[in-house]
Amino acid sequence: KLWDLVDEYLHNDTESIMRSMADHFEYTLARNKWNLAPQSLFQAAAYSLRDRMIEWWNDTQEYFYDQDSKRAYYMSIEFLMGRTLTNALISTGLLSPYYEALKEFGENLETIADLEHDAGLGSGGLGRLAACFLDSLATLNYPAWGYGIRYKYGQFKQNIVRGYQVETPDFWLESGNPWEIPRQDIVYKVGMYGSVQYVTRSDGSLAVKWEPGHCVGAVAYDTPIPGFNTKNTLSLRLWSSKPLVDMNPEELKADPWDMLRQNQADEEITSVLYPKADSDSGKELRLKQQYFFSCATLQDIIRRFKKSNRPFAEFPDKVAIQLNDTHPTVSVPELMRILVDEESLPWDQAWAITTKTFGFTNHTVLPEALEKWSVPMFAHLLPRHMQIVFEINHRFLEEVKVKFDCSPEVISRLSIIEESNPQQIRMANLAIVGSHTVNGVARIHSEILQQSVFADWHRLWPGKIINITNGVTPRRWLYCCNPTLSSAVTKQLGGNAWVTDLSLLKDLRSHITQEFLRDVREANKVAKERLRKYVSKLTNGAVDLDTSSLFDTQVKRIHEYKRQLMNILGVIHRYQCLKALTPTERSQQVKRTHIFAGKAAASYQQAKAVIKLINTVADVVNSDPQTKDFLTVVFLPNYSVSLAELIVPATDLSEHISTAGTEASGTSNMKFAMNAGLIIGTLDGANVEIVEACGQENHFIFGATAPEVDKLRAERQSVAIDQRLYNVLISIERGDFGASSNYRWLIDPLWQGNDYYCVAHDFPLYLEAQQCVDADWRTPDVWAHKTVLTMFGMGTFSSDHSIHQYARNIWNIKPARMPTEH
Numbered sequence: 026k027l028w029d030l031v032d033e034y035l036h037n038d039t040e041s042i043m044r045s046m047a048d049h050f051e052y053t054l055a056r057n058k059w060n061l062a063p064q065s066l067f068q069a070a071a072y073s074l075r076d077r078m079i080e081w082w083n084d085t086q087e088y089f090y091d092q093d094s095k096r097a098y099y100m101s102i103e104f105l106m107g108r109t110l111t112n113a114l115i116s117t118g119l120l121s122p123y124y125e126a127l128k129e130f131g132e133n134l135e136t137i138a139d140l141e142h143d144a145g146l147g148s149g150g151l152g153r154l155a156a157c158f159l160d161s162l163a164t165l166n167y168p169a170w171g172y173g174i175r176y177k178y179g180q181f182k183q184n185i186v187r188g189y190q191v192e193t194p195d196f197w198l199e200s201g202n203p204w205e206i207p208r209q210d211i212v213y214k215v216g217m218y219g220s221v222q223y224v225t226r227s228d229g230s231l232a233v234k235w236e237p238g239h240c241v242g243a244v245a246y247d248t249p250i251p252g253f254n255t256k257n258t259l260s261l262r263l264w265s266s267k268p269l270v271d272m273n274p275e276e277l278k279a280d281p282w283d284m285l286r287q288n289q290a291d292e293e294i295t296s297v298l299y300p301k302a303d304s305d306s307g308k309e310l311r312l313k314q315q316y317f318f319s320c321a322t323l324q325d326i327i328r329r330f331k332k333s334n335r336p337f338a339e340f341p342d343k344v345a346i347q348l349n350d351t352h353p354t355v356s357v358p359e360l361m362r363i364l365v366d367e368e369s370l371p372w373d374q375a376w377a378i379t380t381k382t383f384g385f386t387n388h389t390v391l392p393e394a395l396e397k398w399s400v401p402m403f404a405h406l407l408p409r410h411m412q413i414v415f416e417i418n419h420r421f422l423e424e425v426k427v428k429f430d431c432s433p434e435v436i437s438r439l440s441i442i443e444e445s446n447p448q449q450i451r452m453a454n455l456a457i458v459g460s461h462t463v464n465g466v467a468r469i470h471s472e473i474l475q476q477s478v479f480a481d482w483h484r485l486w487p488g489k490i491i492n493i494t495n496g497v498t499p500r501r502w503l504y505c506c507n508p509t510l511s512s513a514v515t516k517q518l519g520g521n522a523w524v525t526d527l528s529l530l531k532d533l534r535s536h537i538t539q540e541f542l543r544d545v546r547e548a549n550k551v552a553k554e555r556l557r558k559y560v561s562k563l564t565n566g567a568v569d570l571d572t573s574s575l576f577d578t579q580v581k582r583i584h585e586y587k588r589q590l591m592n593i594l595g596v597i598h599r600y601q602c603l604k605a606l607t608p609t610e611r612s613q614q615v616k617r618t619h620i621f622a623g624k625a626a627a628s629y630q631q632a633k634a635v636i637k638l639i640n641t642v643a644d645v646v647n648s649d650p651q652t653k654d655f656l657t658v659v660f661l662p663n664y665s666v667s668l669a670e671l672i673v674p675a676t677d678l679s680e681h682i683s684t685a686g687t688e689a690s691g692t693s694n695m696k697f698a699m700n701a702g703l704i705i706g707t708l709d710g711a712n713v714e715i716v717e718a719c720g721q722e723n724h725f726i727f728g729a730t731a732p733e734v735d736k737l738r739a740e741r742q743s744v745a746i747d748q749r750l751y752n753v754l755i756s757i758e759r760g761d762f763g764a765s766s767n768y769r770w771l772i773d774p775l776w777q778g779n780d781y782y783c784v785a786h787d788f789p790l791y792l793e794a795q796q797c798v799d800a801d802w803r804t805p806d807v808w809a810h811k812t813v814l815t816m817f818g819m820g821t822f823s824s825d826h827s828i829h830q831y832a833r834n835i836w837n838i839k840p841a842r843m844p845t846e847h
């Protein structure tokens with residue numbers, strides 16, 4: 026009876042929603058009904074929606090438990106979730122009653138949704154991929170959990186001051202986070218430091234026991250993840266650190282001030298994403314974060330597993346754990362420690378369980394991103410884990426020597442321990458040895474893993490390294506962010522089944538109607554107008570984008586390999602060409618708006634210099650009366666998920682121009698193409714598969730291919746500087762864009778032929794590709810056809826498609842959809 030009352034309370038008609046919003050407004054937020062502040066209305070809406078999601082979440086968990094489902098656990102140090110409100114309303118099917126309810130409160134849903142602070146607990150592609158995967162897992166009814174860290178500060182906020190990037194903390198929890206459910210009852214103890222003891226068991230055998238020198242608490246915070254058009258609701262469980270005073274009795278005797286400092290240090294573990302790693306203490310903090318999160322997650326997974334009273338031998342039948350890059354890899358020795366030391370399993374059995382449980386995804390081939398930890402530091406923080414890693418390595422190398430005829434060089438490359446001074450632990454090697462399957466994130470990337478980065482492993486264990494090409498969720502990246510275009514697709518297909526089955530788009534490819542071409546153009550116009558308003562507000566009216574111009578966009582992390590430099594050098598070239606023309610000639614040129622956004626790592630000089638150059642070029646170009654009607658350049662500060670949702674639908678041409686062989690996949694390429702945008706790009710990452718699916722003739726592909734890049738580098742050929750590049754560089758040297766000393770980091774390597782990322786080689790080819798863009802843009806019908814063929818070719822780039830492959834080929838899990846009456 027009691028529960029019936031609750032169910033009644035949670036009805037989903039407008040009036041019930043208004044009532045529950047009013048309740049939260051008054052009792053959760055303690056606000057006064059005469060002061061309906063928009064921020065509080067957002068929170069009231071969020072809390073009331075959360076109530077509904079919690080109910081479904083509880084039902085879902087009960088259902089998975091009853092079904093005894095095998096679950097997949099996605100462990101990721103980043104989750105770049107962005108905003109939740111609109112997405113959750115659309116997934117739960119409650120958009121229209123909430124729209125109405127807010128109207129009754131005198132507010133517009135869009136305005137309210139805009140008040141939500143992005144959850145920016147990630148820095149780029151890897152974190153956003155994790156977020157898309159959660160959306161797909163929920164939507165496809167897979168039994169799964171996301172696990173990560175609840176950082177108090179997300180990725181820094183980027184401010185642009187006089188053209189320079191200035192970082193300030195992103196205190197995203199400032200106005201509270203209505204989506205999360207703090208679970209003060211779910212707290213695990215995480216040990217660190219200390220020593221290893223040997224104790225004799227009653228049967229005379231020797232047991233090893235780690236006695237940590239210090240313990241902290243890990244508190245669970247859950248965020249419900251609703252599936253689209255299903256009641257299945259998953260959870261993202263993020264850990265927050267807190268002091269455990271009574272767990273550390275020795276420390277209780279210490280000076281109270283010391284204890285306070287220790288408490289603060291404990292809380293700091295989950296304070297920031299990627300703490301600065303330029304000192305030993307910074308590096309240790311990063312490792313501490315990784316261990317903290319791995320340790321808490323494994324305890325939680327094992328507690329859930331134990332509820333079914335099965336023997337540990339069956340653990341891999343019920344649990345699949347995915348390591349999203351190497352960051353959670355300390356989970357491998359941690360699971361071994363639990364099984365061997367705490368559960369007293371023999372090593373071989375523990376190892377079989379461990380390797381059957383883990384899968385490992387690699388996201389980068391850049392050597393500097395392959396994580397290593399110094400052995401002394403690791404041994405100090407995690408003495409028992411260090412022993413276990415040595416033991417894993419010893420047994421692995423013995424096996425290799427016996428079974429395979431490897432040279433000493435190969436053995437030393439395969440070794441988990443790098444014999445440097447001090448020794449280093451290669452986390453990628455540990456992840457490969459500790460998991461049953463390794464995957465790359467786009468076909469070319471997986472091939473590079475097999476043939477070069479992990480070639481030794483591929484020879485050792487053929488078939489272990491596989492490919493699963495990334496995808497993005499069509500819910501957020503088309504249905505929600507581009508309602509006009511979505512309606513057009515729904516109209517064409519006579520329903521919105523495509524939202525959960527994007528492959529339906531391909532059926533539209535063979536009969537493109539005039540009506541649809543018109544609709545696509547209209548959607549693009551609406552989106553451009555929205556972006557125009559945003560930029561105008563941002564710049565206090567100083568920049569008014571011309572929505573009839575071609576919007577050319579490059580938005581992503583700023584990195585040398587992504588070559589934003591080549592893009593801006595191309596813009597300078599265009600500017601120089603315009604200046605050289607007569608006014609009549611100028612007026613015949615394609616009008617363009619070049620949009621940039623992206624953050625540079627705080628210590629990355631070259632990337633920061635690129636930001637300064639883009640901003641300065643923007644100042645010069647936008648205020649030049651001769652060119653300003655034909656060329657506009659904008660750098661939009663503080664790139665984020667919600668900013669991307671605004672930019673993606675408004676873009677005509679997006680740039681994915683990394684040096685071939687460097688971008689593992691890229692996922693924004695998929696977002697733009699899904700929104701009927703064309704791509705200018707290299708044959709790198711997922712571009713290769715995108716243009717294969719959409720037609721290479723519909724895109725602007727240029728530049729050295731990955732084997733050509735290898736050759737250029739091997740031959741150390743110095744590439745002659747093209748005349749146009751020369752003119753651009755000279756203009757920068759001359760100070761046309763402020764003091765050239767700002768750009769030494771960028772320009773000198775080019776003059777010196779020290780051009781690892783092949784900018785000079787690809788520049789002329791890039792300019793040619795841009796000329797092809799202009800030519801096509803001048804023929805609107807040609808352009809429109811290409812955009813539509815592109816969009817309809819994107820059926821396999823949904824994260825749903827990727828997740829089905831993970832489920833089948835790595836995790837061995839099955840969907841378990843709750844019946845609707847549940």
Ligand code: 26Y
Nearest residue numbers: 149150151154388394466688689690691692
């Ligand atoms: C060094 C370390 C701590 C580290 C921190 C962050 C290493 C890597 C990363 C993040 C990597 C990342 O975001 N990689 C991107 O993953 C995307 C999803 O697979 C790819 O699309 C993209 O090409 C790749 O750069």
